[in-house]
Each structure stands twice: as C-alpha cells, then as structure tokens.
Amino acid sequence: MKILVFLLALCVSLSGWAQTLTLKPGHPQSYVVKRGDTLWDISALFLDDPWRWPTLWGANPQIANPHLIYPGDRLTLVFLDGQPRLVRKASKRLSPAAQITPKRDAIPAVPLSVIEPYLNFHAVLSPEDLAQAPVLMGGEREAVIYAEQDVVFVDQALPLGARYGIYNPGQRFYDVEGDHFLGQEAELAAVGQVVESGEISRLLIHTSRQEIKPGQRLMPISENTLLSASFQPHPAPASLSGRVIAAEAQAREVGPLQVAIINKGHDDGARAGQVFAVHQPGTEVVETGSGLAVEFREPADRRAYDEVMALLADGRVIRLPEVYRGELMLFKTYDKVSYGLIVNGRRPVRLADKVLQPQPMLFGSSRD
Structure with a gap:
C-alpha cells in the first residue's frame, strides 16, 4: 500500500514538473518586438522548449491571442503565482486610427516565407x-x-x-x-x-x-486551399508516433527551417501545431570476441567485411540509445502524411528518424 501511495505521489509530482516552465539561463527581463520576429524566435529567448509558449503567454489576458503581437510592443517577464509569464505593453500610437494595426503586421508563429508554398499551393x-x-x-x-x-x-x-x-x-x-x-x-x-x-x-x-x-x-485554387498559418504549438499526443519519410527537394537530411514529411496524417490524429521530438533510432551493434563492437546488419545486408566480423562476434546484439536530433512542428496535414517544419535542429534530421511526443526540459536538464 505504501508503494502504491508513493507511486501516485510521484506521478502527481512529475505532472506538476511537466506544467512548470524552465527559463533559459541568461534570458532577458524584457524584449521589444522587431519586424521579422516570429513567436517561436521570441519564445526561444526565454525557454529551452519554445513550443511551450502557450503556457508562457496564454494564461495572461494581455496576450490571450499571441498572434496579436506587433513590432514595437514591449514584452516583460513577470511571475504570477510563482510561474513565469510575459505581459505586453503595446507600442504607442499617434492617433486613434493608428491603433488598429493591420492583421498582416502581426508577427507570425514561424517564418511564413518557408512554409507559404506548402500552405497555399x-x-x-x-x-x-x-x-x-x-x-x-x-x-x-x-x-x-x-x-x-x-x-x-x-x-x-x-x-x-x-x-x-x-x-x-x-x-x-x-x-x-x-x-x-x-x-x-x-x-x-x-x-x-x-x-x-x-x-x-x-x-x-x-x-x-x-x-x-x-x-x-x-x-x-480556392479559399480552402489557402490555409491559415495562425496556430499554436502543442505537444503531440503520446499515442501518436511515426517516422520521417521524405524531405523538401528530396534531400536525405534537413536542418532548421526546412521541411520534412512524416508518415502520419489527419486519419491518424495528426493536426497542425503539433510538435514532435525527432530521434535517431538506436543502432544495433554486436560484440566481438575481443570486446570490440561493430554495427549489426541483417544477413541480407551484410558485406564481406561484416561476414568476417560476424565470425568473431559472440552473438550478443546490443541496441544503442536513441539520439535526440531536434523538434518538428506540423503545419499542414493530409489523410496519410503531414508536412512539418524543423524548428529546433540540434543535429540534422534524416529519413527514417522517429518522431515522438516531446518532453519538457526540467531543472536545466540537457538533451545533449
């Protein structure tokens, strides 16, 4: 019974940690929005997990809709009930008419120049x-x-x-x-x-x-073809995982602000705004008799060198840990596939990489 109570308490504690934002070391106390900024860029100044910006901004009635932030606005970091939040002071307007800023001037979620061709046509x-x-x-x-x-x-x-x-x-x-x-x-x-x-x-x-x-x-080309780029990022559900199956320009690896395609679509529950952590699948190695480790290959894929090394191996196959590569945010979904933007690339994202639910960084932990 004590063990059960402990596990329940641990789950509650971990849940609380997941709701706690970890501010990036050296973050600014305030920031003036500039033309060319994106919501992701600004959030990355304060958070190691920029995809969690709804938690940083959304609870604040002054930024109920973060897509209504304009160049010249000052964002100030405050703490409400012990949690970091951003409050906004709008830039001064010269006349009442100037207080209505055209929608096109509001800063976008991510660089529209990168995803606009995919959104529109x-x-x-x-x-x-x-x-x-x-x-x-x-x-x-x-x-x-x-x-x-x-x-x-x-x-x-x-x-x-x-x-x-x-x-x-x-x-x-x-x-x-x-x-x-x-x-x-x-x-x-x-x-x-x-x-x-x-x-x-x-x-x-x-x-x-x-x-x-x-x-x-x-x-x-209709109005339905021109999709909105206004979406808030949120973590993909734990039940939804997949693989990178293609990339823009048929590249085999892509980096930040490039597009990758995954093998999950609307039929699978994929939605625009979902953020995935991208991981390189753990490779398998076999131990040789001398203690060396060589990459494991299926018999059909082995080279002559692999056959020789297999003779020296003791047959024990070890799977190495997965390697974190970065984060991908979906911006357009179809029935069976979805397009995503690499928004945080620690390492190049490659074909067949896994996409999983992202995990918040806790207490300054590092994925590297």
Missing part, C-alpha cells in the same frame, strides 16, 4: 485524383515552354474566371518499409485564370514558379 493526392485533373494541351504561342502572360489551352470546360494552379507530379510517398503507398505530391508550377470556357478552355498565366509545359495537370 502544394497538395498530396492519389494518382487517380491526379490523372482525372485537367491537362495543359498547348498554347496560343508556339512554344515548348510557356511563361507569364501566355494563354494556354486546357482539355476541359473550366468555370470562367476561376483560378487554377498548374502542377508537376512531385515525390511519391511510401511508408518507411517502402511497400505501402501513402500519397502523391503535386508541386505548383504556375497560377492562372480561366479567360474562356469551352470544350477547350483558355487560361491566362499570371505567375510562375517552375517551367510550364504541355502535359501538366491543373487543380482549382
């Missing part, structure tokens, strides 16, 4: 959806590649005045083992507007990001 579709999309057939100008202000032909009747994105097929996403298809990425090449509707429609190209050429697919 990227998509993940099944190959069937992509195959049924309208196809760019050619253009009024005889050319192999088209550019802005060109009028191109599309093989379907499209709504007059509607805006369409012209897409290239991007990466095909598979689970870590490579045998389970999760979705097809569609990458924006250009944006245009329907100027004539018919059996063959005409589309005026307004902006372009990549080459525009026959064979590309089109998808409508």
Whole structure:
C-alpha cells in the first residue's frame, strides 16, 4: 500500500514538473518586438522548449491571442503565482486610427516565407485524383515552354474566371518499409485564370514558379486551399508516433527551417501545431570476441567485411540509445502524411528518424 501511495505521489509530482516552465539561463527581463520576429524566435529567448509558449503567454489576458503581437510592443517577464509569464505593453500610437494595426503586421508563429508554398499551393493526392485533373494541351504561342502572360489551352470546360494552379507530379510517398503507398505530391508550377470556357478552355498565366509545359495537370485554387498559418504549438499526443519519410527537394537530411514529411496524417490524429521530438533510432551493434563492437546488419545486408566480423562476434546484439536530433512542428496535414517544419535542429534530421511526443526540459536538464 505504501508503494502504491508513493507511486501516485510521484506521478502527481512529475505532472506538476511537466506544467512548470524552465527559463533559459541568461534570458532577458524584457524584449521589444522587431519586424521579422516570429513567436517561436521570441519564445526561444526565454525557454529551452519554445513550443511551450502557450503556457508562457496564454494564461495572461494581455496576450490571450499571441498572434496579436506587433513590432514595437514591449514584452516583460513577470511571475504570477510563482510561474513565469510575459505581459505586453503595446507600442504607442499617434492617433486613434493608428491603433488598429493591420492583421498582416502581426508577427507570425514561424517564418511564413518557408512554409507559404506548402500552405497555399502544394497538395498530396492519389494518382487517380491526379490523372482525372485537367491537362495543359498547348498554347496560343508556339512554344515548348510557356511563361507569364501566355494563354494556354486546357482539355476541359473550366468555370470562367476561376483560378487554377498548374502542377508537376512531385515525390511519391511510401511508408518507411517502402511497400505501402501513402500519397502523391503535386508541386505548383504556375497560377492562372480561366479567360474562356469551352470544350477547350483558355487560361491566362499570371505567375510562375517552375517551367510550364504541355502535359501538366491543373487543380482549382480556392479559399480552402489557402490555409491559415495562425496556430499554436502543442505537444503531440503520446499515442501518436511515426517516422520521417521524405524531405523538401528530396534531400536525405534537413536542418532548421526546412521541411520534412512524416508518415502520419489527419486519419491518424495528426493536426497542425503539433510538435514532435525527432530521434535517431538506436543502432544495433554486436560484440566481438575481443570486446570490440561493430554495427549489426541483417544477413541480407551484410558485406564481406561484416561476414568476417560476424565470425568473431559472440552473438550478443546490443541496441544503442536513441539520439535526440531536434523538434518538428506540423503545419499542414493530409489523410496519410503531414508536412512539418524543423524548428529546433540540434543535429540534422534524416529519413527514417522517429518522431515522438516531446518532453519538457526540467531543472536545466540537457538533451545533449
């Protein structure tokens, strides 16, 4: 019975620790918000775990919505009931009219320039959806590649005045083992507007990001496509874990302010704003007869050197601890996959790395 009471008390104590913020050593007592700041940047000045900013700011009625913080505002660190909180003093306005700051001036959660292409125009579709999309057939100008202000032909009747994105097929996403298809990425090449509707429609190209050429697919751009970048970070649930399966530009490793894709989506409970800790899976080694440790490989993956070392091993396989790499915050989710921004990269994030619920740093502990 005493043991049970002790364990219950320990759980309550740990729960209290999890709600306690640990301020970063050398943190400022106040800070004036500058143009170009993000909520993550500011929180990182005060916390080792910037994803916990709702705890630092959200309980304060002066910052009930941290997305309403503007350049020039002064943030001051105070303690309420023993807990650190930020209070805001708005910058002075010259007139009543100037007190209404345009929404676009409020500082964003993370750098919008990095995630805006994914928020606005990227998509993940099944190959069937992509195959049924309208196809760019050619253009009024005889050319192999088209550019802005060109009028191109599309093989379907499209709504007059509607805006369409012209897409290239991007990466095909598979689970870590490579045998389970999760979705097809569609990458924006250009944006245009329907100027004539018919059996063959005409589309005026307004902006372009990549080459525009026959064979590309089109998808409508609507208000639902333009997702909001206003979200608060919160830890992913303990029941939701996954792997990094791809990265921007098909890179094999990425760092801070780069995009990674994980094998969990909306169907699995993934949501924008969830923060994951990224860990390198612990590698397996075998001990040799001389006490040396060599990397363990499955028989099908062994090289000749591995075969020789296996003969010297005593057969004892040891799994080394996982290595913390950083943190990833989801900003866009689909049925089976999600896009995340590396917001805190201690080490490069690589394909097949694990994504898990983050754990707050306690009493100045270090993950290194």
